[in-house]
Amino acid sequence: MKQLTDQLGTQHSFAQTPKRIISLVPSQTELLYDMGLEDSIVGITKFCVHPFHFKSTKTIVGGTKQVKIDKIKELQPDIIIANKEENTLEIVESLKDICPVWVTNIITIEDNLQMISDFGELFNKRTDAQKWIDKTNFALADFQNFMKDKEVQKVAYFIWANPYMVAGGDNFINELLKLNKFENIYDNHPKYEGRYPEIVIQKMRIQGDPDIVLLSSEPFPFKDEHAFELGRHTHHAKTVFVDGEMFSWYGSRLVKAFDYFKQLHRRLN
Incomplete structure (x- = not known):
């Protein structure tokens, strides 16, 4: 049993790595795809526009503020990925009976890196997560140098x-x-x-x-x-x-x- 804590401090237990993912946040959908999880993503929002082909290959479960709960249930997800700012508390609470709802909370660059690391642990994609953490840190350092004067x-x-x-x-x-x-x-x-x-x-x-x-x-x-x-x-x-x-x-x-x-x-x- 793997126990992990999301960015709101909620502890989740997983008997095995989640295989069926619904993402309710466009930027997080893109991240999951870039971490090699395309085949695991079963549901997205109508605002998840990257990668472009997802709109024809994945099931749309609503928007970020309103979701279709019956459609989400039909997809039988192992985990739903949400965000404190993008999705309402009511949405998160209404989905908890279906499966674990992992909520991110991104204010700073450090929060962003933590989210990537968490997804690496959650989905057994630690190498991919580290790759994106390293890319981000390299690009950040380069940009800070660009901005110094x-x-x-x-x-x-x-x-x-x-x-x-x-x-x-x-x-x-x-x-x-x-x-x-x-x-x-x-x-x-x-x-x-x-x-x-x-x-x-x-x-x-x-x-x-x-x-x-x-x-x-x-x-x-x-x-x-x-x-x-x-x-x-x-x-x-x-x-x-x-x-x-x-x-x-x-x-x-x-x-x-x-x-x-x-x-x-x-x-x-």
């Missing part, structure tokens, strides 16, 4: 419009902003509480006045008119469309993200 710039990272919402503090996006020497003006801002606060864009100048406004490609499809409107409420900010997957997806995607960040900084110079 860069100056700090103030940013606002928008994730939604109507109402306008931004990345605040205590989330993975904010951690990656820090690595890029982007000072998030809404990181634990006294006027706006929560990880993704709704903000008043007319007050951007007096509440931080960013040098750069970043418009994420997900979950909201920002357009030029949003960029123009937001730009009007700063003194001098550049408004830049960015790939949301690179800033918000953890797992193996992070290795690609560091190269993307280098390209972004070259665009900004």
Whole structure:
């Protein structure tokens, strides 16, 4: 009997290695695939877009906030992989009667590396896990060297419009902003509480006045008119469309993200 503890501190017992996996988080689906577990993945969400062919070869069990419990039961999973931020507590609780629900909680790079290590233990893929941990650490060190002479710039990272919402503090996006020497003006801002606060864009100048406004490609499809409107409420900010997957997806995607960040900084110079 193997006993392992997830990132919420919940202890799980496994008589054998789980063979039938349902993943309720797009970035974690990609990681499981990159760790060589394609044949074990039986169910995914409609937002699990990488790898592309999964949408035609795997069963869709709903989204990240709403799942089809009957469809999940039919797949007879050995384990369901969820995430504290992506999936609701109600979803996790409703699925526990079917099989163990392993919940990740990713705020920092260290949390991400721990998740990869945990999956290596869970699925008997320790060598693959170590490969991705080594790749991540190498890419991180290389990027930190790239950034060492860069100056700090103030940013606002928008994730939604109507109402306008931004990345605040205590989330993975904010951690990656820090690595890029982007000072998030809404990181634990006294006027706006929560990880993704709704903000008043007319007050951007007096509440931080960013040098750069970043418009994420997900979950909201920002357009030029949003960029123009937001730009009007700063003194001098550049408004830049960015790939949301690179800033918000953890797992193996992070290795690609560091190269993307280098390209972004070259665009900004």
